Amino acid sequence: MRMSKTEAAANTLRSELGFQGGAVNEKELRKVLERKGYFLFYYPFGNDSFSGAALQDHNVKVIVINSSHTLGRQNFTLCHELAHFQLHNIKNHIDGITPINKEKEKEADYFASCFLMPHDEVIKFVEDNNSKKLDLITAMKVSAFFRVSFQAAVIRLAQILHIKKIPEDLLNASPVKAARLLDLSPELYESNNEIYWSSTSYILLAYEALQKGKISTGKFLKMMEEIGHDGYEVLDNLKGRD
Template sequence: MKINHSQFVFAREFRGISQTELSKQVKGLSQSNLSKFEKGFDVLSDSIIESLIDYLGFPKSFFEKVINNDIEIAHYRKRSGITKGLKTQIETNNRLLGYVVDQLSQSIDFPEFSLKPLDPEDYLPEEVARYTRKLMGLNKKEPVFNIFNLLESNGIIVIESDDVIEKFDGVSLMSDRGTPIIIINKNFSNDRKRFTLAHELGHILMHITGDFPIPKHRDEKRKEIEANRFASEFLMPEEGIKNSLIGLSLYDLAPLKKYWHTSKQSIIRRAKDLKAISDKKAKYFMIELSRMGERKVEKTLVDIDSPIAFRNAYELHKNELNYSDKELGEAFSLPLEIISKYFNFSDNSKLRMII
C-alpha cells in the first residue's frame, strides 16, 4: 500500500488527537518518530502503521488519498475564543466535507457555478453586490428570498452543520475539484444564517474564485470588512432601503426586519453606514436592544428556506444508484460513522432532482 503521510495528519486532526496523545496509544511509537513520519522524514514499520490506521478509525484506502481543499482560503467570522486545536479540528472537518462533495460530484452533476468574481481592487464591495444581484435576476430594490436555493441554483453547494461550536458562524472554500462550498452553523437564527450566507458569498466572489491577485494590504481584517459590506448591500440594497431608514425609530425595527429578513442589529448598522442615523442614535438603539434582551436572540423571527443540493446528491446515490451507507463509505474511503454524521437529515424538506 502506498500511503500518504499527510493523510495521517488529516485523520489525527479530524479526531482531535495531539501527537503526544497518539504516540501514547500506539505501542512502539514515540512522539519524535511520529512527528518525523508526519513530515515525511521517517519510515515506520508496517505493524506500527497498521496500529495507527486501526486507532484512527479510517479505512486503509483513505491513507492513499490526497485531500487538499486548501483551508488557507477559508474564512471564519468568529475566531476569538477558539483554541488552536479546536480551530484545526473544525477546519479539518470542513476540508473533509469538501472532499465528500467532490466524491458525490463524480457520479452526479451539481449546478454549474454561474456567477462572476470581481476584483475589489477595481470594484467596491457594494458594486460587486449590485452586479451579483443583477446576474441573479433580483429586483434592485427588493429583499432576497429563498437564499439557499438562490445560491445553489448558481452553483454554490451549501451545507448546514449542527456539529459545531457556537462561535463558528460559517466558512467558504473551494473544493479540490473546483466547487465553491459554504458551510454554516445550522443552530443559528434564520436572520443570522442569511447574513452569514451573504457574507460568505462575498468571500467567494471577491477572495476565492477569482484569478486576480490579492495584495498584502488586503489582510484578513480587510477581507472581513469587504465581505460585510457586500452582505449588507446584497441583502439590503441602498436603493431599496435607505428612504425607510431616515428618521428610524426603535419601533420601526421589527417591521423592517420582517420585510428585509435581516436582524434588527444589521438594520441599525446599515442605517448608520448609509448616514440615515447618527452614530449616537445607533448606539442608543443597541443599548435598547440589550435592555430588552435582544442582543443575542431577537424576538422577531424571519423565514428561510433549506439547502437541498447536498441532500439530493446523497438521495440520488441511495435511490437511483442504489448505494447503501456502507457502500458509500467504502466508495469514499470513509468510516460509516462519518457517512452517518454528514448525511443525517432530520427535517422533511422536499427533494428535487439535480439535472
C-alpha cells in the same frame, strides 16, 4: 472608491442571481445558489462557535453555516461567505478561525449588507413607511422586511442615512422583545438549529451526469456511497420519478 466597488459587485451579483427589487428570501437564495452549483451545509455547531465557512475543492464551492446562530445572522453569514468567493477567490476559510486580513472581513460584511439591503431599496422602503430615521421601529421594520438581524439593519440604516454615531440604547435593544411589541415574527431573532445540506442537488447532478453518459454507473454508486446513500435505492427512486 473601494467601498463603492464592493457595493457595485453586490448589486451585480444580485441581478445575476435574478433578484429584482425588494428583499431576498433565504429559501429562494438557497435554491438559486444550488442551481449555480454551490453546496450549502447548515448545522448547529454551538452558539460560541464560528459563524460560517467558505470551502472549495476543485470546482465544488461549499458554504457552511452555523445554525445555532439566529436566522437573521445566518442569512447575513451566507452572503458574507458568498463575498469571499466573489471578491477574494478564497479556497478554505473558516470565519473566526482561519487568519484573514481584517479588510477582507470588512469588505465581506459590507458586500453582504449591500446584497441584502441595497441602498435604493432601503430608501424606497423607509420612504414608503414614512420613517426615514434611525430608531427602534424603523430598524425592526427594515430587519423584518430584508430578513436580516436587527443589528445588521441598524448598521445599514446608519450608513445610508449618514448617521455617524448609533445611539447606545438602540445598540442594546432586544429584538425579540421589540418583535413581540410590534407584532413581528420572532423567527429572525432566534436560532433554528437547522440541519440541512444540498444532497438533493448533488444527487440530481450526479444522476444527470449518469444519464448523459458523463459518468459510469460504478462511479454513480460510489458517489452515492460517499454521501451515505445506497446508490441502487437512489436509482430506483429516481427512475420512478421519470
